[in-house]
Structures are given as structure tokens and as C-alpha cells.
Amino acid sequence: MPENSLKHIVEYQKAGNPVGIYSACSSNSFVIEAVLEEARDHNEVCLIESTANQVDQNGGYSGMTPADFKAFVLAKAKEIGCDPAKIYLGGDHLGPLTVAHLPEAEAMAYARTLVHDYVKAGFTKIHIDTSMKVADDDPNERLSDETIARRGAELARVCEDAYQELLKEDPNAVRPVYIVGSEVPIPGGATEDNSGMQVTRVEDFKNTVATFEKAFKDQGLEETWKDVIAVVVQPGVEEKDAGCTEYDRAKAAELMASIKEFPNIVFEGHSTDYQTKYKLRELVEDGVGVLKVGPGLTYGAREALFSLAYIEENMFHGREDETSHFIDVLEKAMLETPKNWAKHYHGNENELWFKRKFSFSDRSRYYMPNPEVKAAMDKMFENLRKEGINLAALSQFMPMQYTKVREGVLQNDPAELVKDRVKNTIDEYRFATHQNEL
Template structure:
């Protein structure tokens, strides 16, 4: 579909009626089903984004290339009776991040190939993220270097779109990009990007893109990623403080064609999300909170089955996940610190939800299918639902389906985002 929904975000803001859109950053099939189902029910467009680590030309941690992911989403959409014309596909953090331990030229060459694969597959929203240093470079790069590398990636995207005869993509740029997936430590405070820094980023990118004859690509830059002072770590969440971003909000009056893209909005209140939309951050990215809700509900069902299904065992799904994570620690080991007990708690319950990297593993899928099978054959007593899922409102049809119970939990998160995206400012 066209990106009119995205390009209209700035227009809606300048017309005094800001609206937002939820960016669903997940590759889990139940999360995507829940999002597709909500979009169909509300008759709305759906923005789904895949990250450079989830999906790339080598498969990412999901094992899917961009082309495979597009087919995967299309199959789910068909099953949920939602036209793919209503789906916007975005690529998140597209740049050298997966290969940043390599030298810059090697990492950028792979990033070019990845961006090309995304555009070739039909992704129409591209987040150009070349802000991180590669081997031998500073952790965060200056605006000039970042812009040069972003232009290099945009050039590839433009060529592929022209070759395909496809609508060229819209872009998101930025240099003060929050850590993908959340911080890896406790947070006390986050300093928002200054208006001066954001202005400089926009101007440098404009100049660099023009230098490389990419003016038309720059005209399709719809959003800038800045730090709005919103973040989450393993154990805590920094709530949005609107008073700290007034300078950024006012800056959009100088650049009426732009809005901000808000990363790491997971776990924010509906009021905070609504304030972000009203203040010029209408693209609300959420990912770990969705799989956090999924994990909470699956673990609750695991405990319910342990209580009522003879021979099921004592939380075998949670035990399976613990074994999988310990057998393959690469996705959590460098993120969780402290005692053995603390690492255990973080593996299973942290806000950063790095357990999400493991749901696609064979043993994890076996454990889930076993749980789904045993609970599908019985009626879960209302008293146990009250004990383990007290805040989840379920229909009788949902109660009989473990998959529907999990999706209801995810939809509850998505509903909060939808309400925030369409809220009107308080008088």
C-alpha cells in the first residue's frame, strides 16, 4: 500500500489534529495475529516492522529473509482476513548494527545488501540507522559520518525501487537513536535530545543527501529519531515527561514536514503515549512489551495446566525455556548481571524480555504445543483464570482456546496504544 498514512502524520499535526500510529515491532506469529485481528476489527491500517537482527539477508535470529518475512505476514493476514493493502511494512534499525564488530566497510557492504533485500521484498518504510560505530570506531558516530552512511544506504534503496518500478520508500533518520530493545541496566534518568542537536541532524542530512543527488529521497524523510527521555531497562521504566521535550516539539514548527519517531515506548501509560502523539511523536514503536505480555500469559497457562492436568508436571514449559536459554546464552548473557538468582529472574521476567529470542526454537515450540494441546481438551475453571490472569477479560470462546487467551493479552497492550494514537488533548 502507499505510505499516505505515514506522510499524513505531519499534516495532521500542522492542521491541529494530531493522530498517531502504532509500530508493531515483532516477528512472533501470535503477536502479529493479534495485531492483524485488531486492525481488521477497527478497520485501520497496520504498521509492522522487522528489525535488522530479526530479519536480514542471512535470516536473522528468526531465520527469515525480508522476502520470507513478507510472505509470512501475507499468510497470516490471509488467515485473519485482512487485505495486505492495509499493511505497511517497515525495516527498523537498518544499517551495520548486526555486523558492527567488523570493520566499517565490511559492515556497510552487508548493510547495503540488507537494505536492498528489504526494498526488493516490498518494505516501504526504511529506518536508516548508521549511528553506531564499527570495529575501531567510537560507539556513537558524529552526525556527518552518520549522514554519509545513511545516504549510501538510501542510494541503494532508491536504485532497487526504481528497478522494481515500485513506489519509492519513505525514510526515517536520526543519530541519537535509543538502544534497540531497551537498555541493559537500571536507569535513573534519560536526557532528551536537545532541539539544537535535532536541527543540526536534519540540516546535515539535508546537505549530505543533496550532495549525493538524493534530494528526492530526502523529501521522503518523514521522521527523525530522537531521544524523548523515554526508555526501559531490565528492571525499571523511565516515564515520559512532556516538560522536557518542549524544545523538540517547538522545533517541528520550523520543519512542518517532519515528525518524530518514538522508540522504546514499551510500558508507558496510555496518558504518556497520548502526550507523545500530541507533542510530535506520533510513530509509537512497541515490541518487547508485546512479547512480555505473551510470556506472562503463557507462563500463567503453564501454571494453570500444572494445577489441573494430571501428568502435565510442574511448569514444564518454564523449565524448557530455562534449559533452552542456558544451552544458548548468546542472546542474554552479556545483558544480565549479578547473582545466579538475579540472572534467572532477568532471563524470565525482565522488561527487556530477551526470552523473546527463544520462542522460535524447536524445543520452545514443542513445549508450547504440548501446553496448548492439554488445555484445549479441558475447561479452565474461572477461579483459576481469576488466580493467574485476574486482569484479563475473556469471552467464553477465548477461554476454550489457549492461543486466543494469549492473543487477548497482546491485544490489551495494543488497545492502549490505539487509544493513545486517537486521543484528543484534554481541555
Template sequence: MTRLALTDLAAARGRRGLTSVCSAHPLVLRAALRLGRQTGETVLIEATCNQVNHRGGYTGMTPADFAALVRRLAAQEGLPEAQLLLGGDHLGPNPWRDRPAEEALSEAEAMVAAYVAAGFRKIHLDASMGCAGELGALDDATTARRAARLATVAERTARDSGLPAPHYVLGTEVPPPGGADHLLDTVEPTAPGAARRTIEVHREVFAEAGLQEAFARAIALVVQPGVEFGNRNVIHYDPGRAEALNALLREEPRFVFEAHSTDYQGAAPLAALVRGGYAILKVGPEVTFALRETLYALDLIASDLLPGYGERPLMMAMEREMLDAPDNWLRHYGTGTDAHLLRHYSLSDRIRYYWPAPGAQRAVDRLLMALSGQRLPMPLLRQHLPAALPLADQPLDPEALLITRVMDALHPYSAACLQDGTPTPA
């Protein structure tokens, strides 16, 4: 199979695409890398500005740390280095937007330099948000000028480091990171005129800054195709509603669209997105939801099967971690009667922020050790984890099961991105 590079996306538009896996969880990363080894596809792993930055982000990792982790896991999974692509998402002042603009942009410059120096080749420039004393959303010209400033740093860093020049993603009209906080009825696709103006303004501003070569490496535009998920429901892609937006690509044949928050869309909408020109499909909470779902099922199985294990100790540990440090969920879930339900089962899966906590790691390790080598009765699997029925009455490898379940969540993305009849390796 011909492996897609970023520069191949426009030519393959409507037939092929790339899945962008946005997660720092090692088991999710292993799943993406293992699936890529099986299919031969390019594996695109992305980190976000809040998750990974030169200050450590909420994961505690710099871009160099994250790149080293992914590359180490790729080597362990037997994925060739040439098959791996690293991207940086929403790189801009967002983590420091409570500071004055100049201070926030200086931090963003340092972050972009760290990403490029660490070998990230796909850079999403996002300077659309206002900083202290500014409006929440900036106009196109200001956004483009700040993006050009960051691109200047990226270009210089690549040149000084002897690295290939990066490719850029422009545009910022995206769903709220991690999903919406309320029940959704509909989401309007980006207006074609707004998307057209985003490209035109960036083209003009980059030219004024002497960044024509950098703009020539802009491969994708972030738009809203009309997809979203909230805490409890999903808005699926409707090609008819996005038809006018999708037609813009005929005017800009060197671009593709990048679709954010495609989590939980399912096979048919994902395939339709790729056919519509959305050649980069972002997924994050759906894969960590699959991980949590499987961990919680195993917690129930161990509670029923093993004397002395306790009554759902993993769930209890996660509840303690979230209540002790509520910043990552409180403003999204509130304190109402359903807050407990949302903490554990929301589609936005904000529990993903808590897996690195020491208490969570201890609880997961205890669960995996307790079930390692255990033979799980078929009726118990039917009750709690029907997808694992083929593993009944066999010695269990819990980690392998977790990776397989995340791979299952990624399979519809892989299938959607391979629509040209190219056979996929077994």
C-alpha cells in the same frame, strides 16, 4: 475512518499516529493484524536489521520471508492488503559492525536492497555506529554520508523493481535496543540543537549526492523524548521536559518524530507523546512480555489442574533453552543471584529470542494441546490469570486467549494514535 498513510503523518501531527509493532512472533503479528482489522487503522509491522536481513538474521528469515509471513497472516486475519505497511528498522551496518567499515557497509547495502525489493515502504536508515577500528558513535557528517549511500541503493532497487519509492526515517538517538540493562532514574531528551543538526546535515549531504527527491520522502526523525525501560522499571514521558525538543517540529513542519522504546508507558503517556508530535510509537518487548506472561499463567493453571502435566514444564523448558544458549541474555542480565528472575521476568523480555527454539515450541504446543477445550475453574483463573475471568467454565481456546492478551497490550497504543475524535469501528 480515514486510514493514515506515511505521507499523512505530518498533517495529522498532534492528533493521529501509527503504532509500529516490532516483532516476528506469529501470535503477536496476528494480534496486531486482528486489532487493525477491528479498528480500520493502518497496521505497521517492522523488522530490525539483526532480526531479519539478507543473511537470515536471528530469526532465520530474509526480508522476503518476513514479508511473505506477514502477508499470509494478514490474509488469514482478513486484513486488506492496502491496510498493511512494512518497515525496516535500524537498517545499516550494525549486524556487521565488528568488520571493517567498507565490508560492513557492503552488507548493509545488500540488506537495504533486499528490504526494498520485498516491498518494505518505510526505511529507517541507521549508519551511526562505528565499525572495526572506528569510534563507537560516528559524527553527523559521516553518519549522513553512509545513510545517503544506503538511500542510493534503496532508490535504485525500487526503480529497477518497478516498486514505489520508499519513505525514510532519519536519526539514531535512541534507547538501547530492547531496553536498558540497569535501574534507571532519568533519561535526558535529545537536545533540540542536536536534532536540528541531524536534519540539516542529512539535507546537505543528500543534496550533494543528488538525492533531493529521496530526502523529500524523509518523513520522520528518531529522537529521545525521555522515555525508557530497564530490566525492572520504566521512565515515563514528561511533556514538560521535552517541550523545547518538540518545538523543533514547528521549524520542520514536514517531519514528525519517531519514538523508540515506548513499551510499558501506559495510556496517558502514550497519548501525550502523540500530542507532542511523536506520530510513530515503537513497541516490541511489551507485547512479547504479555505473550510470555499469559503462557506462564497457563503453565501454572495446567500444573494445578491436570494430573500428569507436571510442575511448570514450560518454564523449565525455557530455562533449559536459555542456559544452553546464553548469548542473547548473558551480557544483559549477568550471572548474579537475580539472573534467574531476569531471564524469565525482565521487562526487556529477552526470552523472546528463544520461542522459536525446538524445545520451546514443543513445550508450548504441549501446553496448548493440554488446555484446549478444558473448562478452567473461576477460582483458578482468579489466582493465575484474572484478566481471563470471563472465560471461566467455558471450553478454552488457548491460542485465541494469547492473541487477545497481546491485543490488550496494544489497545493503549491504538487509542493514543486516534485523538481526533474519529470513531473507531467496533
């Protein structure tokens, strides 16, 4: 059976070669297309992940099951001309995350179906996350590592069985690799700035590894343990409203040194959004083989959409009744359904107004599929295509894209401009990971 070449990250890291990969955690079409185009244009691999609340057996908030999400990505790849063999699909925070209000028996039954469907659909990177308490866990006691690992190993057992099912349909199906641990905020972002974030203690990291290894052995999964390539830790980074908590090598030095004791494991770093490309490179050099990024990518797309809205507004001055009013339509959608931002944004009315539009946490990403928002975006694109985007306005609001348009390497088209803004962020991760070597 084919080996999962994501294991090469471990081989490179242990040989002292700082190679990693960035993981695009998004279902946004502009982001997916930008990631695939970058992989095509640079002849590189790419890793695209969906989270347990985004894609699940019932459709998640994206409306897609794991099989749907895979079909969506592969359809985009075919349109773009990206070799599907270069695409890795991952499942992030797979476990009882979205059903933690249920008792263990019911929550774990849901989680078993969830991981089964991801593996059966052909996802080849599985983050098992059972770190959250369920309804019958003691709310006043810390969830023990043993409980977390036991539940995680139960899900790994299901993953292995699902892979055997997949092999009957596709004898060349690649084995999944596994990620364990969860020293990070919940998917979607922290609900408070910084949320008491601290660098993972070395003893906690080592205990996570030891308890998971034992739990896998108890499930008869000694061989599967060899496919665990990374452990999630908190190296001291976090995205938040105002940007991020920047990586500090000195504060994380003891943790990073400890990974050298484990020849088959690297670190996976979550919430790396908005780190500079140099800090991202330091993370990879220090042992973080996988850099997760989500809001940082959709923020780039949102930023470009707002720039286009400002261009439209100025080009259509005096003809406001013809414009899309994209920013206002988005604001209306967010106010009508506040559940996706209300717990994450804090402040007075003026501060909330600002954050709904410009927060680095980018909760607006949840509203882009809204039919009225989508219709406004389509109208804005139609207006700009019909009139032709004025170069002076493009220079004012999207100067980097203006230069590329003038140089003839970028089409002066709204959708292409949005994707190129996303690629600005992707290129910072490519600089950090050296993933062209994978």
C-alpha cells in the same frame, strides 16, 4: 506512482491533529496475529517492523530474509482476513549494525545489500541507521554527524535504485518513506539500566536534520529528502528491567517545541514500551508520530503463557508427569544458551533467575522459537484443550480474559487467550495514536 499514505501522519500533526501510529517491532506469531486481528476488527491500518538483527539477507536471528518476512505476514493476514492494503511493513535500524566489527568498506557493502533487499521486497518504511562505529572508525572520537549522514545518504541512494527495480516488477509499488537518526539504545534493548539516557538536545536534533539534508543533496537525492518523514530522537523514555523511564513533558518541552519549525517532519519515538496509555497519548500530542513497541508486546504474550502454565499445573495437580513444564523448559533453554540475555541482565543468581522469567526487557522472547520450548508450549496447549480450561483457574490467573470469556466475546482457547493479552497492550497504543483516522 502511488504515494505512501504514512505521509498523512505528518499532515495531521502539522494541522494540529494529534494522530500517529504504533509500530509493532516483532516476529512473534502471537504478536503478528494480534496486530492483524486488531486492524481487521477496527478497520484500521497497522505497521509491523523487523530489525536489522532480526531479518536480513542471511536470515537474521528469525531465519527470515525481508522477502520471507513479508510472505510470513501476508500469509497470516490471509488466514485472518486482514486487508493487505492496510498493512505497512518497516525495516528498523537498517545499516551496518550487525557487522560493525568490519571496516567501513565491508560493513557498508553488507548494509547496501540489506537496504536493497528490504526495499525490493516491498517494505514501505525504512529507518536508515548509520550511527554505530565500524572497525576503522577512531574508537576514541565521537562519530561525526557528517560521517553518519554520508553513510546514511549512500544507503538512501541504494534504496531509491532498489525501488526503481521494484517498479519494473510492480508498477503500482508504493514509494518508501524514510526515517533517519538514532538517539536510542541498540535494537533488543540497552545493556545497562537506563544507560545514561538523556533527552535529545535541540541543537543535536537540528544538526542531524541539516547534515542529513546536505548529504542527501550531495547524493542527488533532493526529491528523496521530501520522503523523509521522521527523525528518531530520545524524548526521555526507556524500557528496562523494572518497567520504564516515564515520559516527562516538562523535561522534553524544548525538544518537542522545536519540531514545529520543520513542516515535513515528525519525531519517531523508540523504546516506548510500558508507558501508560496517557503518557503515550502525550507523546503523540507533542509531536511523536510513530511509537515503537517491541518487548511490551512479547512480554504480554510471555505473561499469558506463564498464566496458562500455572493453570495447567493446578489443573493437573497429582499428574505432574503429564504436564508440559513449560516454564522449566524455557529456563533450561535460556541457561544452555545465555548469549541473548547475559549482557542485559545483572545481579546475583537469585536476581538473574527472576529476571530470566519476569524482566520487562523480556529477553525470553528470543527463546520462544527454540524447538524444545515450542514443543512444551504445544503440549501445554494440547493438555488445556483436552481438559478444557477451568473457569475458576482462568479467573485466578487471567481475570481480564475470564470476563471476556464469560461475556461470550472471547473463545476459551489457549492461543486466543494469549493473543487477547497482547491486545490489551495494543489497545493502549490505539488509544494514544488515534490511528483509526489514517
